Amino acid sequence: ATDFSWQKFSDTAELDQALATQLAQELRRDLERRDAACLALSGGGTPKGMFHLLSQQALPWQRVSLTLVDERWVPREHADSNEAMLRSNLLQNAASDAHFIGLKTAHAQAAEGVEEAASRIAQIARPFTAVVLGMGSDGHCASWFPGAENLAQLLDPNRSELVAATQPPKAPHARMTLSLSAVLASQQIIIHITGTEKKAVLEEAISKNYPIAAVLQQRQTPVSIWWAPND
Numbered sequence: 001a002t003d004f005s006w007q008k009f010s011d012t013a014e015l016d017q018a019l020a021t022q023l024a025q026e027l028r029r030d031l032e033r034r035d036a037a038c039l040a041l042s043g044g045g046t047p048k049g050m051f052h053l054l055s056q057q058a059l060p061w062q063r064v065s066l067t068l069v070d071e072r073w074v075p076r077e078h079a080d081s082n083e084a085m086l087r088s089n090l091l092q093n094a095a096s097d098a099h100f101i102g103l104k105t106a107h108a109q110a111a112e113g114v115e116e117a118a119s120r121i122a123q124i125a126r127p128f129t130a131v132v133l134g135m136g137s138d139g140h141c142a143s144w145f146p147g148a149e150n151l152a153q154l155l156d157p158n159r160s161e162l163v164a165a166t167q168p169p170k171a172p173h174a175r176m177t178l179s180l181s182a183v184l185a186s187q188q189i190i191i192h193i194t195g196t197e198k199k200a201v202l203e204e205a206i207s208k209n210y211p212i213a214a215v216l217q218q219r220q221t222p223v224s225i226w227w228a229p230n231d
């Protein structure tokens, strides 16, 4: 049996507000116990509105590190860059004081930059305060894509690599991604999805063995699913 809870909202505005408030609360709670807190955040389109609301939360942001769950291997200024999305939606307002650690490195290929990215991630406060995952309609999360050559390695909870490179079989760009073991080293995991299609995909994730099933089936880190229908 697995152990995850659903938080359902009537629209994305309500969801974004509730999730931004929840993440700020988790950061505050964590900062009462330790000097630094850290969120690992997914890119894509879903979190944009939530990021904007989170950026306005009053918090000791200079004690907060933010990093990405995964990155598409494109120039930083490219429209598909998760770093660019996070910078323009979250690293403004109060949150501009946060410490951002991107997965982009000086290397031309994702595979060549893995060690450098892993050492940056290793320096930040872990376990993460929370990891926020999105999900694609093929059941991928982070950059764990169905059919990727190294999917089994990415999802092996006993491997110690924090970060790996991967080539999604169908998506255009190579990726750099946290591994399952890195994602599980968190106080909690939040899956943030919208729309009836993704809800159905998530409901059948375990029976169809989608990559996100690896998160839903583990018992080490609590998982909650935050969902609203699309506007």
Ligand code: 6PG
Pocket (backbone or CB within 6 Å): 042, 043, 044, 045, 046, 047, 069, 070, 071, 072, 082, 133, 134, 135, 136, 140, 141, 142, 143
């Ligand atoms: C990425 C991700 C990825 C994302 C889903 C959902 O860089 O692609 O981090 O796992 O969360 O693909 O993407 P959307 O929110 O755009 O639907």
